[in-house]
Amino acid sequence: MHVTHLSLADFRSYARAEVPLDPGVTVFVGPNGQGKTNLVEAVGYLATLGSHRVSSDAPLVRMGADRAVIRAQVRQGERQQLIELELNPGKANRARVNRSSQVRPRDVLGIVRTVLFAPEDLALVKGDPGERRRFLDELITARSPRMAGVRSDYDRVLKQRNTLLKSAALARRHGGRTLDLSTLDVWDQHLARAGAELLAQRLDLIATLQPLADKAYEQLAPSGGPVALEYKSSAPGAAHAREELFEQLIAALAEARKQEIERGVTLVGPHRDDLLLKLGELPAKGYASHGESWSYALALRLASYDLLRAEGNEPVLVLDDVFAELDARRRERLAELVAPGEQVLVTAAVDDDVPRVLAGARFAVADGAVQRV
Structure with missing residues (x-):
């Protein structure tokens, strides 16, 4: 199972973001505070209906907006599904699968599965x-x-x-x-x-x-x-x-x-x-x-x-700014263990933090923009 496209509207720092994703390793690189973690946080939210960083939905909605939307195209084998979650702080969240009529948010659980590594x-x-x-x-x-x-x-x-x-x-x-x-x-x-x-x-x-x-x-x-x-x-x-x-x-x-x-x-x-x-x-x-x-x-x-x-249904592996926290030996060992994953999403402040074995797609994240390099 892997996510083929991630779309965000008024989520965290992003008014809009469209991110195509491939199987294998994808690394988001950019200075701290530019929104790298926001991208993988959105993927994690699809899997758990919660954030690994905050306990409520309110901080996930961009300042000045009333709601946030996370949308993802997911492929499992030959099957594709589109998941949409609308976050409405103070009110009930909404969910849809394959643009069908509204379902309960918890009905989307199990479509995306993640295992997330983070400093937390x-x-x-x-x-x-x-x-x-x-x-x-x-x-x-x-x-x-x-x-x-x-x-x-x-x-x-x-x-x-x-x-x-x-x-x-x-x-x-x-x-x-x-x-x-x-x-x-x-x-x-x-x-x-x-x-x-x-x-x-x-x-x-x-x-x-x-x-x-x-x-x-x-x-x-x-x-x-x-x-x-x-x-x-x-x-x-x-x-x-x-x-x-x-x-x-x-x-x-x-x-x-x-x-x-x-x-x-x-x-x-x-x-x-x-x-x-x-x-x-x-x-x-x-x-x-x-x-x-x-x-x-x-x-x-x-x-x-x-x-x-x-x-x-192999989960998406997410490594959010983990390598900067590890010594060289643990960094290389962890990278070797996760590299064969069907989809591995990595965030890092600089390219040098990412071990060479994690070769794959690279995105630069800066000033609210996500650009493939």
Whole structure:
């Protein structure tokens, strides 16, 4: 699978941009702040319905514009599809496939798949648990686009349950009133049902990803490792089957209820979990060096790529200003590993940052223009 044409309207710094793309390696070169990352960010948005740089859509719309449009022509084998996403901050986004009638944005998930390497990836190792949860959930959705609905359901129930708990906590603090919590059992059931599905998918993913991550780390840092991925649940237990996970979550919610009512927030569920990354016998966070942390983050992305490729529909590889962050050895090793990809999109401030093995099309990006050279 590869993108053959990318079209942007009022996206980030671009009033308009038309970029033809070929299979193989394409490098966007230009000084910082000229819009290189904006191009690959748009491709990534098609795959995840989100940005790897910001948490909301508002910054993606060009200043002064009401909306932004991302349009891409995608080829998989002999089949071509046109995807259009309209971003409307504060309102519902819109989507179309092959210029047909409007579909839900999440219906386009799975048409484009990407694995994106970026300087922000260091947060996978050094950052908060939310970074690692997002990594897992985006990869789960790439494998099974229907999980976007499960994640949406979980987030909706969590928000409504938290609203009820917050109201109960406020009632207790002001006047000692007791709020009717009879509906809390219903919300527990909904939260545990969606949570068990998400948790089962995460556990399956980690088991599948573990040997791939260990292999990728060995390729990047032959003298390091081994690496280990361990799931740290807020509802601990040995269950792996969905129904058992459901019962496990229900029991944990019941045990935590008193504390939840006092604090006004849900304390149990996938939204409170973490992925523990170990290097040898120690957690990578706090113990790994800067170079080891970078290798670990890159290994997770390479493992993701190997997993998606093995399951069909090879993803687009995106390397956003990564090589400038790496030492010469890691730079060359990473380039050798990704060069055979069906489509590899690279951004760099200068040509010298890009290893020679990544030969292919070159675009100069400057002053809002994207010009093939």
